[in-house]
Amino acid sequence: MTAKKKPKVYITRKLPDAVETRMRELFDAELNIDDAPRSVPELVAAVRTADVLVPTVTDRIDAALIDQAGPQMKLIASFSNGTDHIDVEAAARRGITVTNTPNVLTEDTADMTMALILAVPRRLGEGARVLTDNPGEWAGWSPTWMLGRRIHGKRIGIVGMGRIGTAVARRAKAFGLSIHYHNRKRVNPAVEDELEATYWESLDQMLARVDIVSVNCPSTPATFHLISARRLALLQPTAYLVNTARGDVVDEAALIKALREGRIAGAGLDVFENEPAVNPKLVKLANDGKVVLLPHMSSATIEGRIDMGDKVIINIRAFIDGHRPPNRVLP
Ligand code: DGY
Numbered sequence: 264m265t266a267k268k269k270p271k272v273y274i275t276r277k278l279p280d281a282v283e284t285r286m287r288e289l290f291d292a293e294l295n296i297d298d299a300p301r302s303v304p305e306l307v308a309a310v311r312t313a314d315v316l317v318p319t320v321t322d323r324i325d326a327a328l329i330d331q332a333g334p335q336m337k338l339i340a341s342f343s344n345g346t347d348h349i350d351v352e353a354a355a356r357r358g359i360t361v362t363n364t365p366n367v368l369t370e371d372t373a374d375m376t377m378a379l380i381l382a383v384p385r386r387l388g389e390g391a392r393v394l395t396d397n398p399g400e401w402a403g404w405s406p407t408w409m410l411g412r413r414i415h416g417k418r419i420g421i422v423g424m425g426r427i428g429t430a431v432a433r434r435a436k437a438f439g440l441s442i443h444y445h446n447r448k449r450v451n452p453a454v455e456d457e458l459e460a461t462y463w464e465s466l467d468q469m470l471a472r473v474d475i476v477s478v479n480c481p482s483t484p485a486t487f488h489l490i491s492a493r494r495l496a497l498l499q500p501t502a503y504l505v506n507t508a509r510g511d512v513v514d515e516a517a518l519i520k521a522l523r524e525g526r527i528a529g530a531g532l533d534v535f536e537n538e539p540a541v542n543p544k545l546v547k548l549a550n551d552g553k554v555v556l557l558p559h560m561s562s563a564t565i566e567g568r569i570d571m572g573d574k575v576i577i578n579i580r581a582f583i584d585g586h587r588p589p590n591r592v593l594p
Pocket residue numbers: 320342343344345346368559560561562563
């Protein structure tokens with residue numbers, strides 16, 4: 264009896280050691296030990312020879328690349344929750360299955376969203392920088408110095424009440440915020456009751472009434488620049504915007520303009536339209552204390568990354584064994 268040939272699995276970035284060890288045991292795994300993002304020619308070579316591609320959010324798996332795939336390429340098992348970097352329809356046309364890693368990033372992303380919701384109005388970044396950038400200059404406590412805005416009792420408007428949006432709502436409720444949300448569909452009444460949440464069918468009406476906006480919807484053609492210049496103009500001048508979803512859901516140029524003109528109070532951003540490039544105007548606004556910027560790290564926990572790796576492995580094994588992978592993404 265001959266041993267079953269291991270599938271050739273091409274992994275585009277360095278993964279946690281434990282995940283790579285398991286991948287090596289189970290598959291003919293091509294790893295990326297130095298973690299340098301793969302070039303387009305490298306990805307083309309990979310899809311021509313590998314059975315399975317394991318990309319991350321930093322790889323553009325578009326139709327042009329998918330069209331170069333050899334007949335052996337049958338699965339794109341993304342090491343990500345979001346799949347906006349993959350042309351899922353182009354993959355389906357070529358008979359390639361796509362999977363992702365949902366659920367395991369929910370709590371970590373919601374924690375970091377909550378951290379930004381607290382950090383921006385309470386001037387956490389500015390305060391911390393006083394002691395590290397100019398340690399001798401702190402004159403001590405003063406009744407009128409470094410005053411932020413109270414969180415408790417304010418209204419949060421969550422744009423996208425999926426798993427992450429709901430997890431953000433649970434945290435926000437615990438911090439004394441009242442929950443408002445906009446979603447394509449109303450959530451389960453039991454969840455609405457638990458959160459004492461108000462559903463807004465009209466995003467515009469919700470935006471005009473809340474103090475903090477948290478963007479938690481995926482990036483799709485329908486959500487591109489959902490938070491547009493027109494919608495930013497609906498916000499109150501005391502409002503804050505937090506985005507831990509995807510940069511292109513917010514019109515970044517319009518956001519910068521609104522912040523510079525003082526038409527909204529501040530923003531907390533973990534994601535950007537042209538990652539990893541960050542608009543220097545945003546950096547200037549961060550230095551002026553108007554925004555807190557993070558380098559796309561909302562889901563970055565050791566546990567989360569290992570869980571993502573486990574999901575990728577489960578999806579690949581199911582597919583190889585002829586079963587429907589649990590996290591199949593449909594076009
Ligand atoms: C994902 O996997 O979609 C996340 O954005 C990574 O943080």
